[in-house]
Amino acid sequence: MTHSESLQYAALRSRARANRFRHSSMAETSELVETDVFPNDVINYLMKIFVGTPPVERWAALDTGSDLIWFQCSPCPQCNPQNAPFFDPKSSSTYVSLPCNSTPCEALPYYYDAQGQLESPKCGTSNECTYYYTYADNTYTMGELANESISFEASDGGQAVAFPNTVFGCGHNNNATYGRSSTGLVGLAQGSLSLVSQMGNVGRKFSYCLPPFGHQSTSKLRFGEDATISGNGVVSTPLITRSDTNFYFLNLEAIVVGRRRVPLTSQSDGNIFIDSGTTLTKLPSSVYNQVEALVKQAIGADQLSFRNIYNHLCYKNASSIQNVPNFMVHFTGEAELSLNRQNLFRYFTSEDSMCFAMIPTEAGGMPVYGNVAHINFEVQYDLDRKKLSFAPAECTKQ
Template structure:
């Protein structure tokens, strides 16, 4: 988990100056999967199974950190960054300063904080790109302790102020860390459909001391969470959307995913039907909580219901988990979907009855339900959220691991996550104003090209 004293940055690479952060327009930027040939993380020697196994392991690691973050309550004036160093699945470019310096950050819907390494760096992890040097930018401004944002933070985090300069202090669950200065700067956002756009006075973290397991290709993190200091909130665009293509298939497929902000995030592309479900408010505003009611396999409904301790004063009281609003997180940085153990067991049991083939064991023990016949008929699986049903074909719910085809979902007693495998070929829109998340099944390659 990450506790910090304040933050966020922004993204990409552009040039039209706006006098306000309330950007009444839309723009679209590239969203690069870390294992695609367009990514600096790409290893041409890795096999498809290598990349899938690594993504599965990152899912487990990320879930552990998200669980740790959710297990603690936080002040609304404290920004959290739950991303695990080197764990993000998607990357975005951004340029900082005047003149703009391009950086590459991990785009994360489970994080608010955006930060980058800066000179002077007393102790930093090695990165391929040059460090951002604030002295070379005419628009860099440190936030003083008297600034309203720093005063808000300091009420709960007295250590946020040093020598009349606002600071942040990040500690990640794996003991990686980043500390530095809170400042404002101009961010140049690179759009794929219009001229570059420069946005002044964006609040971000300028890191002067960081280390741990960060990858040297990444210069920091881009926060796309629901908190007030995330990229989306600071831009004032109110909404964003993305459409993810498959990322473990044909390596010659050079499709780059797109992320849309503001007016460009309207759910109008493609030919699918749009369904929407509420984003449930939570004291941890970073995450996007949804309410999963049930899962359907064929015409068999598996109710998301279990007995668990109630939050009221009666320690012996129980409540139906199905009735708890906000019982699952949608997350772009987790590949697998994690389901409560009772629901997963029911799902696996129903799939075993439905699929006319004998299951095989995963030799690596990573996934629970596998089959050695990759040509078997697999059923669609429907997720029923409040007000929205999303029917997913097998390519969204099963993964091919060598000679096996396995269910891309795992049981979890602590946290439920709707991962990005389930989001492939679904246009997903986040409306932070209406507190609503929308799904529209479509061919993302057509939208992204």
């Protein structure tokens, strides 16, 4: 895709993903577990992870909005182009296919086939579990479910931290365009197949710091007690779980633009979910319309005339956006976050136009707090205490 096409695809993914609504095979460890995070083009963030024995380095999309871990595997008759070779399960001594009657196979979600019929995971010719995992933006991965060793480099240069018998998808037919640097996806939601669920107690707390898109520096994704963020500026809000989904929900109470407060009518049971795999923030239409009008009034510059399905408020270039107003998001509790221009505007076309990084929901769509709003914040998920914490940070220096 061209740069412009990638930007528009990122916006489309944000819209689509927001519209859909312990078993542990990993060893317990008290060791420090962390890995590098890198901004991938303009769409998402990649994390470094190793798979197989001997371990093979992979960079895969970091996604708190899904569960399955999967990598593109050979043979791959339909795979996305990637810079690294496809993972070859025959080259790993720890790769084991999972049978159809295994617990992980039964944990796979049902899906709709091309005729709209609800289907369950299938059995292959040798009784292996074959999966079809879809995402709300119509991307998908198909392949074989297996056990494999997953590992992370030791931060002190010592022995790597390995988690054997991790359930993952070996994808042989994939349509999930995350850029050539990406080799798959690592789900960090709360389902039994996600990485955090399979890490035992280590995965009950994790944190990341997302650097701005366009920067070449990496930051860190941390697991366990080392993921704790502390000090001045840390604010927290309840992390809300639901029985009908594995997403991480929050209560967004209001948005303040300048001196005007725009409240949300629904403020209980989680009215927005936070997703590292979605680019743009999506707000209820009535709230978005008020917020957009206030931002437009504060900036005062002439906006671009095109208004399409991707963005509603765009300007010619960054220099057009001088009068960025005070912009605060208020979550339940003490969590009041101040967003700056990096969190509020994204380059949208090759002509350097910049667009508001928030869009309205469609009918029935679920609001989502996308990754542009996470930039230069440490974000900590504490699943045992059911708490999400934020702290402003320079993520390029993590």
